[in-house]
Amino acid sequence: MSDLDAELADIFRDEAAERLDQMELALLAVESGAAGAESVDSLFRNVHTIKGAAGMLGYDDIRALAHAVEDVLAGVRETAAFPPELATLLLRATTALGGQVTGAGEPADELIGDLAASLAASSGGAAGDPVAGRNGGTGRNGGTGRNGGTGRNGGTGRNGGTGRNEGTGRNGGTGQEGSAGQEGSAGQGGGAGDAGAAMAGGAGDAGATAAGEPEATAEAETSGSPIKGRPLRVPAGKIDRLLDIVGEFMQYRGRLAHSLGAQELQSQAVREILAVSGRMFDELAETAIGMRTLPLATITRQLPRAVRDLALAAGKDVDFVLTGADTELDRVILESLYDPLAHLLSNAVIHGIESPAERERAGKPARGRLEIRAVPRGSLVEIMVADDGRGVSREVIEEARHAGSLADVLARSGFSTAAEVTDLAGRGVGLDAVRDYARSVRGSLEVRSEPGNGMEVILLLPVALALLEVLLFERAGRIYGVPLVAVQEVITAGQTLLLEGRSALEIHGRPLPVADVSALVGATAPPLGDRPPALVISVGSRRAIVTCDMVLRQQEVVVKPLGPLLAGRTAYLGAAILGDGRIALLLDPAALARDSWRLPEIAGPAASEPAASEPAAAPKVLVVEDSFTVRELQRSILETAGYPVVTACDGREALAALDRDPEIALVVTDLQMPELDGLGLTRAIRASAARSSLPVIIVTSRGSEDDRRRGAAAGADAYMVKQGFDQQALLASVEHLVGR
């Protein structure tokens, strides 16, 4: 075993042990009746993470047992029932996992069988054939075919014979299979079965578990792998304390300079002392932070092989590229980064990258590409996991349009992009765990994907946990800070245009939403002045413009958590105490960028009330276009001209929009679209009694005379070519058709 292998194994052992501890606490609460099915999510995540990491490291026994536990928990999630007896069984599993994690455990085929059987039993009453079939698969994964099979049968039998089932009375009838169970199980399991049968009720079952397992537990405790000698092992807590003090000191240095005032700072002696102590302090700070940073390579050297193994198991052909492995990160972040990376990689291999045959059908190279790229960005590190697989479905993209971001949709508990559950990954547990992780270290997560065109998951993590370079700005007397790395530039917000009914400004040719920081955080504030200063915030692919009263300065600050009492609708990274003792609230740039797109629409020309005395409202236009860029372009042209605009991504959506919204007075549609194309849409409109006279403009990249004729034949009123798209021509056609 190389040093690195040993280190990885250490990391895995510590993490798994911690997660198992958490699981045991939760299970004990369920067992004692203090908790129920609501605790299943965290249990599920913990065991899923253990399974993922074990799979990456090739610990097949652990992975198999963890998978069986996960199956049982999936059952709990489905039925929303978590009987205490089940917690007892799962506690046996966590004990066994604990033994395996410390290297003292053995393959737990029999236990896996019990778990599978409990699942079969719990769903058996309600015609659980598909579930039973899946459990069969789990049992096989537990080890060789013969062992898995035996384990499963044994489990069923023993399950019937325990006091647990007699106590609940539900499965008492399966008790006759008890003999089969004892035959199939090892001595320990048989003993437990007997004891359980001899005692009545749930208490008896708990007793049986305790009686059956002491040997295994004791062994696990005594033969944990010895701690290996290293150059100097300092408890992380001590280095944390050192960093804390460095941070505090930095704060006091700022206050010292502040309170010395201009006059003292004129003094040569004071200036010299400040300069020398400042240099020494900087070195101290750097050294202290350096003690905590290690290159990403510390945890990534195993990844190429892990990806290869995963790909092999999943029947995929994957080229794995890793760049920026020398990028340094806080050790604490680094150690906990392995699991999230493992999740992302296995998600990409299992769900993202298609089989070679499917790829060839889609016109892609048979071999998929999977990349991890780490780039230092000031006091943050950007880690991107990108694949060129199938990406997310169009439905998910659409959902993300409503939910605000792709990450929000994908990180929803229980969301999975995989159609089926596999042993290797799936169930969508991955991304919410990854996001929780990113947030826990004050980082953020962003997802980009297009149907058919792969997926990029971007993690933005702080290099060090305590210090952050921020840009400070002021609004309505409050001071806010945002990580400098997320600020693309500072501008003056001049004349804004309207985009989807929101204020927008064009930055380098792209319209971005403009939002007052007070509105974003939910504070009240007097109106901004003319041409207020603004920050262009950029996180991943998402950008937005945030306006304020005044931009103050950039500063390295110590990030202090706001604590649980101040959680709320606004996402803060924390707070910082400035040199003058005032507190700056540190904003999460990912939330700012997201929420700017979500703010309630402002009252524009579109929002006029339909009143008889008022001048007639501008006619509403439906833009149908599958390309986001073209759609937004047309929308902004029309909205700038004062037309309210609704949009649809294809003909089918357009028809739904027409059904919903009788105010639509004109349709501008693309020709080539998925589902229902522009010609089909036009024909459908003409065929409908209510809408047969609705004006339709077809805008397309095709420009042949033939197409034009087909458009006219379908009933289009005007036909425009995208090439050399002329916005005046579009507006003229619209005006002409709606008679304005």
Place this chain on the structure above:
Amino acid sequence: MTVYVRLRVASERYAIPVQHVIEVTELGEVTAVPGSLPEMLGVRNLRGRVLPVIDLALLLGIARTAPPGRLLVAEAGGISAGFAIDAVSEVSEMEEPTEETESALLTGATLAGGDLIGVIDVSRVLASLEERASERSRR
């Protein structure tokens, strides 16, 4: 008999068991944290620490005519927070609360010197605020 810190919020009298009280100081400058619960006044810099400050009057539903001026720093269950109050009257022994109250945030009330004094359940106050805050952040 337990030792209590007795305090005044607007015109009402309350007490907090002394083991939960870390210090009493002036309210100082409190920075509001937009988006948090209405009962959270904000944060205060307490010797380099960022301390959450709770509007005790709002929490207990007491109408107030003048702004609070004092801060009582309390701790329970690993969370510390400041309560904005008007004044601390005394630190003294008091009978255990025997009178039942309607508020879930009080352990009970006790009669002392003719006044009915509500005993604030610091653990429950902090736990319920934490729970509501986390609910709010999920929406």
